[in-house]
Amino acid sequence: xxxxHKNPAARRFADADTIRLLTIFAASFLVMSLLEPNIFFTKxxxxxxxxxxxxxxxxxxxxxLAMISGGIDLSVVATANFSGILAIQFLIRFYPExxxxxxxxxxxxxxxxxxxxxxxxxxxxxxxLIAKIGIPPMLxxxxxxxxxxxxxxxxxxxxxVNGIPAFFAEAGTKxxxxxxxxxxxxxxxxxxxxxxxxxxxxxxxxxxxMGSNPTAxxxxxxxxxxxxxxxxxxxxxxxxxxxxxMISRANSARADYGNSYVMQTxxxxxxxxxxxxxxxxxxxxxxxxxxxxxxxxxxxxxxPQISNFYRNIIWGAVLILVVVYNxxxxxxxxxxxxxxxxxx
Numbered sequence: 134x135x136x137x138h139k140n141p142a143a144r145r146f147a148d149a150d151t152i153r154l155l156t157i158f159a160a161s162f163l164v165m166s167l168l169e170p171n172i173f174f175t176k177x178x179x180x181x182x183x184x185x186x187x188x189x190x191x192x193x194x195x196x197x198l199a200m201i202s203g204g205i206d207l208s209v210v211a212t213a214n215f216s217g218i219l220a221i222q223f224l225i226r227f228y229p230e231x232x233x234x235x236x237x238x239x240x241x242x243x244x245x246x247x248x249x250x251x252x253x254x255x256x257x258x259x260x261x262l263i264a265k266i267g268i269p270p271m272l273x274x275x276x277x278x279x280x281x282x283x284x285x286x287x288x289x290x291x292x293x294v295n296g297i298p299a300f301f302a303e304a305g306t307k308x309x310x311x312x313x314x315x316x317x318x319x320x321x322x323x324x325x326x327x328x329x330x331x332x333x334x335x336x337x338x339x340x341x342x343m344g345s346n347p348t349a350x351x352x353x354x355x356x357x358x359x360x361x362x363x364x365x366x367x368x369x370x371x372x373x374x375x376x377x378x379m380i381s382r383a384n385s386a387r388a389d390y391g392n393s394y395v396m397q398t399x400x401x402x403x404x405x406x407x408x409x410x411x412x413x414x415x416x417x418x419x420x421x422x423x424x425x426x427x428x429x430x431x432x433x434x435x436x437p438q439i440s441n442f443y444r445n446i447i448w449g450a451v452l453i454l455v456v457v458y459n460x461x462x463x464x465x466x467x468x469x470x471x472x473x474x475x476x477x
Contacts, residue, residue: 150406154421161425165432172435180314184306186427187320188382189394190420191375193401194327195368197419200402201331202364203344203411204263204270208278209372209398210391212255215285216369217376218386220248221297222288228298237300244301248373255281256369257362264358285388294386305381316378323371328416330367340364344411396448401426404455 166174192209199206224244229236255277262273307315331337343350343360351357380386405422407414433447 150418151415151421154405154418154425158421158425158428161428161432165428165435168432169435173432176312178431180308180312182427182431183317184308184314184382185431186423187314187316188375188378188391189397189401190320190423191323191371191378192391192394193398193405193419193423194323194416195371195375196398197402197405197407197414197416198327198340198364198368198371199270199274200407200409201340201344201411201414202361203347204361205274205399205409206259206365206368207271207274207395208255208259208281209368209375210394211278211281211285211388212252212369212372213376213379214386214388214390215255215281215288215376216248216251216373217380218285218288218294218388219251220244220373220377221294221301221380221386223247224298224301225294225296240298241301241304245374245377248377249370252369252371252373252376253366254369255372256366259369260362260365263365264361282388289386289388291388295384297380297384297386302381302384305378316382319374319378323374324416324420327367327371331414331416336360336363341412344408344413346412396452397426400448400452400455403452403459406459408459409456 172178192213195209196206221244224240228240232240259274259277262268262277263270266273268276305315309315309318331340339350339355339360340363342353343355343357347357350360375391379390383390401419401422402414403409404425405415405418405420407419
């Protein structure tokens with residue numbers, strides 16, 4: 134099923150991108166460790182970092198699916214909050230006090246199922262606007278984001294949802310074996326599933342083909358609308374999982390949690406090598422980019438003099454620099470592959 138990167142030269146470029154990202158991660162980690170070794174390189178701080186990135190990391194996987202299709206999804210955070218709010222309101226209303234262990238497990242599973250189902254419906258709505266109505270992805274997801282957030286505000290009346298049963302927060306923030314946050318395990322499962330779907334299923338191949346050239350994809354017999362529906366539905370399901378993690382960490386739910394995550398997910402995808410024009414994206418690149426962003430973000434937190442205003446400038450500059458670098462690198466890659474093909 135591996136139709137991409139069979140060309141040895143293309144494979145070398147892909148490996149070079151991975152090495153570049155790993156080098157940036159190692160350098161970032163080393164610099165932050167040297168600047169504040171008594172804070173950064175401690176077990177407690179490392180566990181805190183590991184507990185933070187899965188929320189926007191899973192959203193980045195959702196964003197990557199949209200980008201590979203040739204679009205974008207600005208509704209990932211709104212979908213995450215809306216899915217989580219509906220699921221958690223069900224839990225608050227129906228979970229009985231003093232419930233047995235089996236009842237607690239069943240309610241926990243019900244919350245997950247409800248959230249993922251709502252996320253899938255939100256994704257299908259976005260997919261319908263793009264695939265059937267023909268609205269450009271940026272406008273469809275921007276409007277969809279406002280619509281979904283508006284529904285969340287109506288449900289919560291603009292305030293926080295509190296009174297969540299204690300077991301939910303405990304399960305979502307548990308540290309396994311004294312060093313492994315359960316959030317990381319959930320993120321790893323999501324990343325493995327997305328990697329398998331993209332690399333070993335016909336859907337993944339068709340998604341890349343459609344993102345590369347939707348016209349050629351349609352004439353080759355691929356149902357572009359179905360692929361778009363599926364990609365945004367999967368993205369909505371991933372967003373729902375992220376929403377549950379946000380709620381468990383905060384032990385409350387709001388319609389505006391994680392607003393800054395949209396920019397971060399775009400930076401992660403572009404830094405990880407996902408083509409904003411569609412057709413290419415690797416989970417491993419996105420995962421390494423997530424780790425880089427978390428190291429930098431946690432490093433900034435050690436210096437209170439770096440305000441949030443400066444951080445916004447830094448993230449914006451990083452995004453622009455990465456886009457420019459990827460554009461120049463892609464042009465070089467195309468020219469190199471063309472020369473290699475001619476020489477063969």
